């Protein structure tokens with residue numbers, strides 16, 4: 750039988766309640782535990798036609814059928830909501846661009862808090878490409894894009910000066926993959942693309958190595974994990 754530790758004092762580790770306790774470490778461990786986080790490098794457009802681009806590491810796919818995504822945007826210190834949220838709500842669209850090692854400096858530049866009337870594609874120094882369905886632009890240098898239809902926003906109150914978070918949900922209605930990054934087998938060549946991901950602090954990771962692992966004896970689950978089209 751495996752051993753169960755009932756007395757938490759046996760652990761040589763700290764624990765704390767993030768709602769009420771003073772943080773016992775000099776830097777917040779929360780974001781550093783949930784790693785690596787894929788980066789939602791999101792483009793959107795305002796009702797006035799200003800193109801916007803910003804990275805969001807509170808970004809995820811929620812499920813694959815239907816392909817749903819979410820991102821969470823904390824407010825600006827002055828209480829304003831993020832432009833990406835406002836644009837998604839007002840136009841009904843946002844677009845995900847894959848953030849890669851080659852594009853890391855452009856990703857970083859696009860995180861600056863520009864005024865809503867500033868075209869962030871120009872500021873980030875990247876080329877834009879039109880979408881098929883969405884009114885937003887795509888980052889032409891990025892190998893993969895999702896055109897996302899805005900679904901809803903859930904707002905949660907926070908405790909810090911950037912508290913109050915907008916969690917935005919969307920459905921992916923068009924997926925773009927550059928032919929140049931598809932292997933002979935028909936898979937995205939991730940070590941070639943080198944997506945970057947957020948860690949905690951100022952740290953990032955780059956995905957250069959992948960390994961394969963299959964569940965023993967469970968063909969149905971394995972097929973689902975493989976993601977074969979039609980399964």
Ligand SMILES: Cc1cc2nc3c(=O)[nH]c(=O)nc-3n(C[C@H](O)[C@H](O)[C@H](O)COP(=O)(O)O)c2cc1C
Nearest residue numbers: 803804805806807821822823831832833860861862
């Ligand atoms: C890699 C990276 C990830 C980020 N993730 C988030 C995030 O998850 N939520 C958030 O509110 N801000 C995040 N930021 C900060 C926003 O990108 C920044 O506030 C940006 O100016 C928002 O732009 P917008 O108002 O045009 O949407 C991140 C910044 C970087 C560099």
